[in-house]
Amino acid sequence: MLGNGQEMSAKILVVEDQPAINELIVVNLRHAGFDVMATEDAETAWQVLASNLPEVMLIDWMLPGISGYQLIRHMRADSRYRDMPVIMLTARCDEVDKISALEAGADDYVTKPFSPRELVARVKAVLRRREPRVSEGSVELGGLSLVPHTRQALAGNDPISLGPTEFRLLHFLMTHAERVHSRSQLLDYVWGGRSHIEERTVDVHIRRLRSILESHALDGMLQTVRGIGYRFSIETERA
Numbered sequence: 001m002l003g004n005g006q007e008m009s010a011k012i013l014v015v016e017d018q019p020a021i022n023e024l025i026v027v028n029l030r031h032a033g034f035d036v037m038a039t040e041d042a043e044t045a046w047q048v049l050a051s052n053l054p055e056v057m058l059i060d061w062m063l064p065g066i067s068g069y070q071l072i073r074h075m076r077a078d079s080r081y082r083d084m085p086v087i088m089l090t091a092r093c094d095e096v097d098k099i100s101a102l103e104a105g106a107d108d109y110v111t112k113p114f115s116p117r118e119l120v121a122r123v124k125a126v127l128r129r130r131e132p133r134v135s136e137g138s139v140e141l142g143g144l145s146l147v148p149h150t151r152q153a154l155a156g157n158d159p160i161s162l163g164p165t166e167f168r169l170l171h172f173l174m175t176h177a178e179r180v181h182s183r184s185q186l187l188d189y190v191w192g193g194r195s196h197i198e199e200r201t202v203d204v205h206i207r208r209l210r211s212i213l214e215s216h217a218l219d220g221m222l223q224t225v226r227g228i229g230y231r232f233s234i235e236t237e238r239a
Contacts, residue, residue: 057075088106
């Protein structure tokens with residue numbers, strides 16, 4: 001399918017077991033110019049992934065059989081799907097549930113009932129931040145290097161697997177090393193200031209980044225400044 005008659009549109013896979021909601025999502029995404037595939041359970045979605053890789057997935061939390069939460073965890077454990085942007089659809093609105101979704105590997109979440117226009121905007125936002133901008137330069141500090149053009153991360157000569165959001169966050173902190181940034185500032189600079197994303201989201205991604213860097217003994221450079229925010233510093237003794 002062609003988007004706006006000019007370029008191939010992004011392919012979206014919707015995993016939603018309620019037919020009416022599934023159809024609502026599909027119709028609105030197609031109207032926005034996306035190429036949409038849809039399934040009603042995680043098992044079928046997994047089969048689709050094996051042969052028809054989408055750019056973004058929308059996954060309902062409560063699915064028959066394997067839940068959307070479990071599906072995301074399976075995806076993040078598989079190198080083929082580890083970096084794929086995922087938006088979780090959920091009727092759960094408690095903060096603990098939102099944090100659980102992010103920690104499972106979701107890049108964003110949409111709480112039901114939702115506005116179709118907002119959902120389309122969220123999909124576009126995830127696509128915009130899927131890859132770092134080509135204009136962003138490579139950076140190397142303290143044995144850690146990032147190359148935005150290829151989204152390659154290295155600890156010395158060892159490759160590091162980072163999701164799209166973690167890469168953008170780490171790249172920003174490294175290119176602004178030694179400066180302290182508040183959560184709201186990081187939301188502005190890394191997420192684009194989208195008001196629907198809570199500041200706690202930053203904490204989740206920082207924690208995920210630290211866990212990844214810890215296996216390379218580099219987590220000390222990602223520092224918390226109490227009462228203010230976060231910074232990247234090669235002076236690890238200040239942490």
